[in-house]
Amino acid sequence: MMSKLPGSTGISLLGDKSLEFYRDPITFCERRIEKHGSRIFQARLLNKSTSFVCSVQGMKELLCDKSSVFLKDPTDVMTYMYGDNIVTTNGEEASLLRLSLMNLFTGKCLASSSDYIKSVCERSLKDLSSSAEPQSVYPIFKRLGSELVLGLFLNVKAEETPEVFEEITHLCTLHWHGIISAPVNIKVPLWSSGFSTALEARDKLMEIIKEKLELEQEGFVGCLRALPLPDASCASQHLLLFISALIPKALASLLTSFTLALCGPGQEEVRERARQDPRYLDQVLLEVQRLWPPFIGGRRIASQDTTLGGYHIPKGSATMYVSYTVHRDPEVFHQPDEFRPERWSGRNAGQENLLCSLGNGPRNCIGMQLNHVFLKAVCGYMLQHYGWALSPSDQSLQYKWLPVSRPAELPMVIFTPLHDQASPQSHGNTQDIHTHTCPHAEARKGTSD
Numbered sequence: 212m213m214s215k216l217p218g219s220t221g222i223s224l225l226g227d228k229s230l231e232f233y234r235d236p237i238t239f240c241e242r243r244i245e246k247h248g249s250r251i252f253q254a255r256l257l258n259k260s261t262s263f264v265c266s267v268q269g270m271k272e273l274l275c276d277k278s279s280v281f282l283k284d285p286t287d288v289m290t291y292m293y294g295d296n297i298v299t300t301n302g303e304e305a306s307l308l309r310l311s312l313m314n315l316f317t318g319k320c321l322a323s324s325s326d327y328i329k330s331v332c333e334r335s336l337k338d339l340s341s342s343a344e345p346q347s348v349y350p351i352f353k354r355l356g357s358e359l360v361l362g363l364f365l366n367v368k369a370e371e372t373p374e375v376f377e378e379i380t381h382l383c384t385l386h387w388h389g390i391i392s393a394p395v396n397i398k399v400p401l402w403s404s405g406f407s408t409a410l411e412a413r414d415k416l417m418e419i420i421k422e423k424l425e426l427e428q429e430g431f432v433g434c435l436r437a438l439p440l441p442d443a444s445c446a447s448q449h450l451l452l453f454i455s456a457l458i459p460k461a462l463a464s465l466l467t468s469f470t471l472a473l474c475g476p477g478q479e480e481v482r483e484r485a486r487q488d489p490r491y492l493d494q495v496l497l498e499v500q501r502l503w504p505p506f507i508g509g510r511r512i513a514s515q516d517t518t519l520g521g522y523h524i525p526k527g528s529a530t531m532y533v534s535y536t537v538h539r540d541p542e543v544f545h546q547p548d549e550f551r552p553e554r555w556s557g558r559n560a561g562q563e564n565l566l567c568s569l570g571n572g573p574r575n576c577i578g579m580q581l582n583h584v585f586l587k588a589v590c591g592y593m594l595q596h597y598g599w600a601l602s603p604s605d606q607s608l609q610y611k612w613l614p615v616s617r618p619a620e621l622p623m624v625i626f627t628p629l630h631d632q633a634s635p636q637s638h639g640n641t642q643d644i645h646t647h648t649c650p651h652a653e654a655r656k657g658t659s660d
C-alpha cells in the first residue's frame with residue numbers, strides 16, 4: 212500500500228516555508244522529523260510541493276535506484292547564473308558531458324597538479340604560527356581554495372600575476388552574490404540590483420575565460436580544449452562553473468570543520484594518529500564530511516508519478532535530500548552526533564558510499580577525487596607542521612548552513628609549530644585537556660537555533 216507523505220504543502224504562497232527553511236534548514240528538518248516520526252516528509256518550498264529526504268535509505272533510492280525518475284531541474288537558478296551546463300542537464304546529454312569532463316579530474320590532469328597543490332599549501336600555511344597570534348582560519352582556507360582553483364583550472368597563479376588573480380577572485384564573488392540573492396525572494400519575482408552586478412561580473416569572467424581558452428595550450432585549459440564537447444561555448448561555460456566561488460567556499464568549510472574537530476590539547480591523540488597513519492586521516496576526513504557537509508543537499512523533480520520510501524510522490528513535485536540529516540540518520544550511524552573517526556574502520560567500514568556530501572549515484576560530484584587530493588594535501592600539511600587550539604577557548608561555534616556551511620562567527624585558532632611543542636599551550640582551556648572531548652562537537656550538540 213502506498214501511503215501519503217507526512218506533512219502539509221499548504222496553499223500557494225501563503226503556505227510557503229522557504230523563509231523558515233533558508234533561515235535555519237537544520238531546525239526546519241529536525242522539528243518535522245520529530246513531529247511526523249518520519250525522515251521523509253513534505254512541505255512547500257520555493258512555492259512548490261517538496262518532499263524532504265533525511266534518511267540514508269531515502270537518499271539512496273532518490274539518487275541511485277530512481278535516478279532516471281528524479282531529474283535535475285533545468286530552471287534551477289544555477290542555469291540563470293552559469294548558463295547551460297552539466298549541473299542542470301539530464302539524460303544522454305548529461306551522460307556524455309560527464310564522460311568527457313571526468314577526464315579532467317582523473318589520470319594525467321590530476322597527476323600533474325600535485326606539485327602546484329603542494330606549493331600552494333606551503334605558501335598559504337607556512338606562517339600560521341609566526342605571529343604567535345590567533346588566526347581566523349576560514350578566510351585563510353578560502354584564499355587557499357581560490358589559489359588552488361584558479362591556478363589549476365585557469366592557469367592564473369597568485370604568486371605570478373597577483374592583480375589578475377585578485378580581479379578574477381573579486382568577479383567570482385560578485386557573480387556568486389547574484390546566486391544567493393535569488394532563491395529567497397520568491398515573493399518578489401524581479402531580480403535585485405545585486406543580480407545585474409552579478410551578470411556584469413559573469414560577462415567579464417567569460418571574456419577572461421575565452422581569452423585563456425584561445426591562448427593556453429597547457430594544463431587543465433589545454434586538456435579542456437582537447438575534449439570532444441558538443442559546441443564552442445561548452446568549454447567556457449564549464450570553466451565558469453569550475454572557477455565559481457562555490458568550490459573555494461566548500462573547501463574552506465571542510466578545512467575549517469577539520470581544524471575545529473581536531474582543535475585543542477584534548478584532540479592531540481587524534482592529530483598524532485592522523486599524522487602517522489594516512490588511513491586514519493581518511494577516516495577523520497570522512498567523519499568531518501559526515502558531520503559538517505558544506506552543501507545542504509540537492510534538489511530533483513519527479514518526471515512521473517512514483518514512490519519514495521513507500522510514499523506517493525506526484526509527477527512534477529520537487530524532492531530535496533538534506534545531507535546534514537541524512538548523515539545523522541541513527542539507523543546507519545550510531546551516536547550520530549558524535550565525532551568518531553573509528554566508526555569508519557568498525558561498524559561503518561566500507562560504507563563511504565552512504566554519504567552524500569558530494570552527492571551520490573550517477574550524478575555525484577565529478578570533482579570528488581580532486582577534492583580528496585586537496586583535503587589530504589592541506590590537512591596533511593597542517594598535521595605535519597602544527598598543533599592548534601581555539602583561542603579564546605569559549606568561542607561560539609554555532610554553524611550557519613546556507614548557502615555554504617560554516618561557523619557563523621569566524622573561529623580564531625592559535626597554531627604552535629610542532630617541533631617545539633610537546634603539548635600545545637592550552638590558552639586557558641584546561642577543560643579540554645582532561646575531558647578529551649571535541650569542543651566543536653560539544654558546541655554543536657548544545658545548539659539548535
Ligand code: HEM
Nearest residue numbers: 297298453461462505509568569570574575576577578582
Ligand atoms: C569541497 C568540494 C566539493 C563539494 C562539497 C562538492 C559537492 C557536490 C555535490 C553535493 C554535488 C551533487 C549535487 C546534486 O546532487 O544535485 C556535486 C556535483 C558536481 N560537482 Fe562537486 N563538489 C566539490 C568540488 C567539486 C570540484 C572541485 C568540481 C570540479 C571542478 C566539482 C564539480 C561538480 C560538478 C560538475 C557536479 C555536477 C555533476 C552532475 O550534475 O552530473 N565539484 N558536487
